[in-house]
Amino acid sequence: MRVPELYKRPGWQRFFAGMMFGAIISWLIFLFTYGTFQEKQVTLLRSQQHHMDSLKEQITLYREDLHKLNEDNKQRLLIQSVDVHLVNREQYKIPEPDTLKFEDQVKEDISEVITKDIESVYKTKELLKRTVENKEYTIREKAYRAKVTELTIYTKLSLEVRISFAE
Known part of the structure; x- marks a missing residue:
């Protein structure tokens, strides 16, 4: 095909x-x-x-x-609040209301640091410790001295305080 x-x-x-x-x-x-x-x-x-x-x-x-x-x-961070904690209140058998009064007294002593910048507070931390430690605090007609065991500085200033009888 x-x-x-x-x-x-x-x-x-x-x-x-x-x-x-x-x-x-x-x-x-x-x-x-x-x-x-x-x-x-x-x-x-x-x-x-x-x-x-x-x-x-x-x-x-x-x-x-x-x-x-x-x-x-x-x-430029600022201190906004102060927190105080009493470490050895059980040792001296201090009741809770008196503990709160003591903590308020310490807060009043160092209240000028509120609204200050953290850097300046850090520079004066020894002055803060001495301010708390050089004062006698009265709880139920007994005089106590405070010793700062821990100091934390940030926007909240935290103090841990140990007390002892005043001499």
Whole structure:
């Protein structure tokens, strides 16, 4: 069997030529639309990349500013409250109301440190200890001396106090 000779028939020749021209034209249209679409995508990606770079720069600037502000605030922290705890009240059998009075007296003695910055309070911590230790406190007509065993300085000044009879 033999393939028919199509080159002698003009109808078939026009059909195949039309298919070739149609394929070429459709390929050109595809390339044009794909190219314009890709061009839009590239410009969109470039603009987004530029926007991301500017946002990253802003973030680094904000982080640096925040870090500087945090450092400044750490240096400017203030004492907001004073907490006193009597360690050996069971040894002297001091009742709870008298313990609270004693703690209030100590708080009153060192109340001037409230609203002062932590750094200055830390520099004068020995003065704070002496202020508490050099005073005699009276509980139920008995004189006591206080000894600061622990002093914690942060936004809350905490004192642990041990008492003994005054000489």
